[in-house]
Amino acid sequence: MTSVSKFQPNYAQAFDLLATLVAVVRTDGVVVFANAALEDVMGVSRRTIEGSALAGYFSETQSFQNALQGAQTNAFATMRYDAHLRRPLQDPMPVHVIVAPTDVAGEVLVELLPLEQQTRQDREERLIDQAQANKELIRNLAHEIKNPLGGIRGAAQLLQMEVESKDLIEYTQVIIHEADRLQVLVDRLLAPHRRPHVVGDVNIHEVCERVRSLILAEFPKGLRMVRDYDTSIPEFRGDREQLIQAVLNIVHNAAQALAERVAEGDAEIVLRTRINRQVTFGKQRYRLALELHVIDNGPGIPEEIKDRLFFPLVSGRDGGSGLGLNLAQTFVQQHHGLIECDSVPGRTDFKILIPLP
Structure with a gap:
């Protein structure tokens, strides 16, 4: 034989x-x-x-x-x-x-x-393709908005210097204020593409602890944050600040979605780290990968936005900018990783996957 x-x-x-x-x-x-x-x-x-x-x-x-x-x-x-x-x-x-x-x-x-x-690979490929298309769309759209926006603001300032009527001055101030607000939005859209990727040794639990302290400072009562760490996970090369921002955006979204439970005093967010072996994502197979779960006991993600969750300007919360998850996905993909989400009423799990050496 x-x-x-x-x-x-x-x-x-x-x-x-x-x-x-x-x-x-x-x-x-x-x-x-x-x-x-x-x-x-x-x-x-x-x-x-x-x-x-x-x-x-x-x-x-x-x-x-x-x-x-x-x-x-x-x-x-x-x-x-x-x-x-x-x-x-x-x-x-x-x-x-x-x-x-x-x-x-x-x-x-x-x-x-x-x-x-x-099926999972098809879903991941769609996520990656969508993220790439979104990135190009955002970059092009932001640049197209930015140039005329500066002209509008400048014209309003010149007009304000010429008019004497108090009512007309208020109108020009509204134009300037709204132009500034849009400029802030455009800057946020372009931020991930401008910031250099600073690589160093990253301890994922230091990232989690930093995020945990920031969230508990903002929500000191009614929110319990549970650590469930695998301390054997090794350090890896990455941009620590980008990863802090990515995790912070996800956890902050979760905390805001828990508003009712925070008021009742039984809101909970779990930060769970695990090692996944022989895992495939992004069309590649990795011997080891980091899994970071952010799990909350909130109401879940509205069904109508589940498929568009990582799209820019899509938010399930009144007043939300819809940029946090899109930015988080961009930062994680710069580490050759991916963010997935599984959500039902009472449990939402965002899973960050990053390959390990």
């Missing part, structure tokens, strides 16, 4: 970097190579998988046997179908199976895409 693939070692190493589950199978169905992602999902070593019949890991084997036969006879370039992958001591996992011949005679490439993971 052969347990060594004809693939070059560096080619096999490339498969180990993939987020998807990959196996190289002989046309008789025996696995000659299993990548790290498949090993992790199956919960057994690749030595156990290699040398065994891959069909035995499917709840229904006939479709896989047909795919192997088709690959052997060159009946198709690629075959796709849905199946259930059996795993020791775990529930079967629904997967999308892709079977394709390789350049090596007698070997077939089998790629397994967990359907849940595929």
Whole structure:
């Protein structure tokens, strides 16, 4: 029984970097190579998988046997179908199976895409694409607003110097005040693109403690902030001030959403840190990633804005600017990370994911 693939070692190493589950199978169905992602999902070593019949890991084997036969006879370039992958001591996992011949005679490439993971990756890709589109839109829009805004303010100042009527002066002052207010908004929109990325060693718990102290200073009564830290998380390279601002924006939003519970004295925000292993996000697979959860017991995010939560100028609170979460997502993405949100009435969980070295 052969347990060594004809693939070059560096080619096999490339498969180990993939987020998807990959196996190289002989046309008789025996696995000659299993990548790290498949090993992790199956919960057994690749030595156990290699040398065994891959069909035995499917709840229904006939479709896989047909795919192997088709690959052997060159009946198709690629075959796709849905199946259930059996795993020791775990529930079967629904997967999308892709079977394709390789350049090596007698070997077939089998790629397994967990359907849940595929859905999650699609959602993450949409978030990343939306954030990039938003960033370009904001930058262009802010610049287009800024130039005429300065002209409007300057004209109002000149007009104010010429008029003598008190009523007309009040009107010019309104124009100047509103122009200044819009200038502040434009500056906030452009702030993430102007500020340089200052990289240094970051301890995520120092970031959390800084945010915690700022929030408790603003909400000294009625709000309980719970620490749930994994102290084994190592330091990583990043912009400490950007991360403080990102976490602060999320926690501050949560505290404001808890206004009713703060008044009743039972508002709670949990700061939870964990390490996630072999995690995939942003189309890449990482050996280790930081998970920082900000969990509150508030009313939840309104259903009508859930899909637009990280869009600029979208807010679920009266008087909100709608810039805080957009800015937080921008700062986290500058650390190659991502922010996700899961919200139901009584529990909202913002999860910050940042790759670790």
